[in-house]
Amino acid sequence: xxxxxxxxxxxxxxxxxxxxxxxxxxxxxxxxxxxxxxxxxxxxxxxxxxxxxxxxxxxxxxxxxxxxxxxxxxxxxxxxx
Numbered sequence: 001x002x003x004x005x006x007x008x009x010x011x012x013x014x015x016x017x018x019x020x021x022x023x024x025x026x027x028x029x030x031x032x033x034x035x036x037x038x039x040x041x042x043x044x045x046x047x048x049x050x051x052x053x054x055x056x057x058x059x060x061x062x063x064x065x066x067x068x069x070x071x072x073x074x075x076x077x078x079x080x081x
Contacts, residue, residue, distance in 0.1 A: 031068075034061050 039045070044063035048054040060068050066080050 031065065036061075038062065 039062055042062060044067065045061045047059040049058040069075065069080055070077060
């Protein structure tokens with residue numbers, strides 16, 4: 001096997017490993033307006049989710065919808081309009 005062929009195979013294997021990102025899925029989502037009083041000095045409170053005592057439920061209060069979508073889909077701000 002030539003050196004060029006080996007480099008090409010290694011490159012393709014690395015490219016496949018880098019692009020193989022897990023797909024985020026949601027069974028259901030509910031978005032509600034938070035009519036509670038603002039918490040001074042706090043910009044969002046996260047409860048639940050992976051690594052918590054309640055991994056199947058995720059709550060993000062006192063935050064903009066744009067930020068929640070960015071967090072949920074791991075998107076940069078410029079990708080959301």
